[in-house]
Amino acid sequence: MNGNVPASTRTLRVLTFLATQPGPVPMERIASAVGLPRSSTYHLLKAMISEGFVVHLPEEKRYGLGVAAFEIGSAYLRHDPLERLARPLLAQLVAEIGQTAHLGVLHGRELVYLLKEQPPRPVTLVTDVGVRLPATLTASGRALLAELPPAQVRALFPTPESFVRRTEQGPQTLTQLRRILADEKRQGYAVEDSHITPGVASVASAAVDHAGHPVAAISVTFRTDAIPSSERFLLARRTRQAADALTRRLRG
Template sequence: MSEQPDLAVRKVKSAVRTVELLEFLAARQDEPVRLREVSEALDMPRSSAHALLRTLVAQGWVRCDLSGTLYAIGIRALLVGTSYLDSDPYLPMITPFLDDLRNDLDETFHLGRLDGTDIVYLATRESKQYTRTASRVGRRLPAYATALGKALLAERFGGERDAHIPSALRPLTVHTVADRRALDAQLDEARVRGYACEDGENTVGLRCFAVTLRYCTPAQDAISASVPLDRLTPQREREIVDALCAMGDKVSRVVRPLANGDRWFTSSRVSGD
């Protein structure tokens, strides 16, 4: 009987290690890793890392090359990720508004959701003037380094804000605001102004603007516009910000009746505090 609690703890640790491994591989995107890298990054014995990798390869969650030495995220992770998007009740309601923004302004627009200290991109509508080689959907970036994240962090205060900002702010580019006092000042300004912005803090050469979607409390989602600096004028900036603010209010009014009864955001908010 005395061994049962220890067994339960070991099972939880095993689950945590599995999730950490999958998230580590997912963050590498198209860069496969070796066993040694996994062991060092996750502070895991090589024997344990190898056994876990081989188990996940057998289940399709991880793939490896013919030599069996390089590992990357597997196809089953894609199936789970797309099922999340397919089951989200808000996406079908919000994406038509992103379409309208892109059609009217021909810039790139995003929908992002706050998840811990990160922003996860749930939808993207690319400008026809320029395209990226890879979709941003499913990517996660530190909330403090994105306009989407700043818009949502600006809605929070004290411990609630602290829960979504890591103790050490790692610069993603030379422009990333990595000082907590400067970040808080920027967030306070965004709250007063009604929208957030960032200049090349995660992608050099782009300025991003974002507004919160207030269909639940505290807000979990935001929409943003990304514009290359080389063709952004003060007049164009005002046009984009005005359109974002108007659309954010419109989306919030449309989605709020559904979100008022949402149990998912409520449960995640309680467990995250």
């Protein structure tokens, strides 16, 4: 890279490089990857940090994608292509299980619902298209957070004040959240029971893109007295299958 390359191009190359990494990286690797001197890389990263596109982890001396980068990615994916790919999968899921299904994406610390498919006689829910809820309290939000690098989760929830209370349930610290996310990532789906509405539960799984970044989550919501505990694993497994199908479509 020579001095004639515009700053905007250098910025995009930094973002592209960081997006391909499994986690935050040292500045030296960024400088080498994009062909910049160390001093120029430092000033460029400083400007990107101030705009929220990069986050600096001083204890680790590493840099990763910031919240603004994820918001732009989510904004693109909330448009028609994602909804067209997901809608048939949600319709098929609802036809098979007879419960309400949603498609949701992360927007900062919130989960935003993009699609909602319902059976003939649906349960009345607060979740609807365009509704935003705290990501840590929803199965969809946690399914997506579980696929983010730990540094990105820490950037989203740096203090106890970052966590929202709704029904006095759900994680209230980063340590609690990380423990829950690790367990849910291991099992392949997230579960929320009465965190948003008492007596209503959800299961959700995330769909990811070519780089393994979470794009959207498919969830199924039901009344806790309608689905016995013994049957919820089957519901979770079917939701996981729908999310995997969306992943294949996204990578298609």
